[in-house]
Amino acid sequence: MDEPIIRLDGVTTTYEGAAHPVIHDIDLSIGRGEFVIVGGPNGAGKTTLLETIAGLLPVVSGTVSVCGFDAVRQGPQMRKKLGYVIQNFDFDPYTPFTVDEVLLMGRYGLLGFCKRPGAEDFAAVERSLERMGITDLRTSHIGKLSGGQQQKVLIAHNLVKKPDVLLLDEPFSNLDLATREHVCDVLCGIADAGVTVVIVSHAFDALPARDVRVVVMKDGGIVLNNVIPPEQVQDTVRRTSEETHA
Ligand SMILES: Nc1ncnc2c1ncn2[C@@H]1O[C@H](COP(=O)(O)OP(=O)(O)OP(=O)(O)O)[C@@H](O)[C@H]1O
Ligand SMILES: [Mg+2]
Incomplete structure (x- = not known):
């Protein structure tokens, strides 16, 4: 992979006033133009991961770099390169x-x-x-x-x-199936044009016709990080979430 556009090295982040760090020891490298799906059970830390990439949370340890900017020290410059569709608006x-x-x-x-x-x-x-x-x-x-x-x-x-990087937190949650497929096509088009698209989702019925990087989170950690064909995404996320639940 060329120099990753998103790079987390040993990252632990917390919320202001939280008793314990929410995500811990995260290593993650994502390349330009990748289409990434982040899955995992409720409370696993998916939103926290996106907020960490967007430089919105205190970093307890490790480094977060996006588009060549340090997310903590150069947050405002970095966020000019970043789109972020939040989960709860x-x-x-x-x-x-x-x-x-x-x-x-x-x-x-x-x-x-x-x-x-x-x-x-x-x-x-x-x-x-x-x-x-x-x-x-x-x-x-x-x-x-x-x-x-x-x-x-x-x-x-x-x-x-x-943006060079577009983060979307459950962008399909309010959309009907036809619209989910349309939005997925639009996102796939911008990924093909070189934008890195990172989607947190529980819905796997609208997927791009290309390999995707699947990242599964559990208890604030990454338990799976693989590039796989779209038809394997749903099973892979389900199986990994269930295995790690047991
Ligand atoms: N503002 C906050 N202050 C303290 N703790 C928080 C805050 N927001 C989330 N948390 C905690 O961080 C953990 C991870 O939450 P997060 O929102 O990242 O989960 P998630 O994987 O996005 O879940 P969901 O699928 O329900 O959206 C949870 O245990 C949650 O209680
Ligand atoms: Mg969330």
């Missing part, structure tokens, strides 16, 4: 932003200091609306959309950022 129904505006905000990290968005930014918004099939929602207020529609808007917001 909860918009106030009166959130005063339309879908268009939420997508345009995704461009702010790419604008120069005091620069206003230009034609290229509006075109990127247009493309993402189309890609996610939400053009008809563009003038709707985000707080007034359904959970699945909000999830699509959040994914589109992260696509316009043009």
